[in-house]
Amino acid sequence: DGEGYPSSKTVLIKDGILQSYIYDLRTSKKLGAKQTGNGRRQSFRHVPVPRMSNTYIESRDEDSGSIIKSVNKGIYAREFAGGQVDPATGDFVFGISEGYLIENGKIGFPIKDATLIGNGPDILKKIEVVASDLDFAPGFCGKSGQSISNEVGQPTIKVSKITVGGTEN
Numbered sequence: 001d002g003e004g005y006p007s008s009k010t011v012l013i014k015d016g017i018l019q020s021y022i023y024d025l026r027t028s029k030k031l032g033a034k035q036t037g038n039g040r041r042q043s044f045r046h047v048p049v050p051r052m053s054n055t056y057i058e059s060r061d062e063d064s065g066s067i068i069k070s071v072n073k074g075i076y077a078r079e080f081a082g083g084q085v086d087p088a089t090g091d092f093v094f095g096i097s098e099g100y101l102i103e104n105g106k107i108g109f110p111i112k113d114a115t116l117i118g119n120g121p122d123i124l125k126k127i128e129v130v131a132s133d134l135d136f137a138p139g140f141c142g143k144s145g146q147s148i149s150n151e152v153g154q155p156t157i158k159v160s161k162i163t164v165g166g167t168e169n
Contacts, residue, residue: 001024001037001038001039001040001048001053002039002040002041002048003024003025003039003048005025005035005037005039006037007037007038007053008036008037010022010036010037010038012055013124016124016125016127020036021033021036021050022036022038022050022051022052023035023036023038023039023050024038024039024040024048024049024050025039025048026039026050027050037053038050038051038052038053040053040141040148041146041148042146042147042148046144046146047144049143049144049146051141051143051148052141052150053150054136054150054151054152054153055150055151055152055153056134056136056151056152056153056154057130057134057153057154057155057157058130058134059130059131059132059133059134059155060129060130060131060132060155061132062129062130062131062132063131063132064131064132064133064155064156067129067131067156067157067158068102068105068106068107068156069105069106070105070129070158071102071105071158072103072104072105073101073102073103073104074101074102075096075099075100075101075102075111075114075164076099076100076101076102076107076156077096077098077099077114077116078098078099078100079096079097079098079099079137080094080095080096080097081095081096081097082094082095083095085120089119090119090120090121090122091118091119091120092116092117092118092119092120093115093116093117094115094116095113095114095115096111096114096115096116098110099111099114113165114164114165115164115165116162116163116164117162117163117164118162118163123159123162126159126160126161126162127157127158127159128158128159128160129157129158130155130156130157131155131156131157132155133155133156134153134154134155135153135154135155136151136152136153137151137152137153138150138151138152139151139152
């Protein structure tokens with residue numbers, strides 16, 4: 001990380017239960033926790049802050065096609081563009097840059113300008129199925145006036161209910 005601590009895998013949530021937080025040297029000492037190697041900064045001119053690195057949802061054994069077939073009416077969000085998370089509350093918004101309607105178990109028309117709105121802890125309780133098709137994409141993390149690149153990834157997941165574009169579906 002930006003403080004010279006070796007990076008390693010940090011499991012944040014397992015089976016819906018919080019396992020760990022992301023720490024830099026300062027926060028790990030302050031809270032008496034094990035350093036996680038997440039003191040990251042934009043450049044040597046910036047102070048390291050605790051923040052995400054390569055972050056992803058682990059895949060499971062379910063076939064993504066069977067998940068889509070199980071959806072009567074929904075949205076398949078293939079790619080995301082931008083987003084924000086309030087770390088104090090878990091509230092988030094993420095724009096969908098590539099998405100499609102799902103009707104009667106089939107991917108249909110593309111959707112445009114949709115936004116997913118929710119709360120992280122609440123959405124974790126609404127995950128019904130996780131597929132095996134883990135995919136990664138480049139992303140950015142903005143914090144404390146800094147922007148750094150990272151990788152984000154997730155397989156296809158089925159969420160029972162989420163607010164889309166300001167209306168509940």
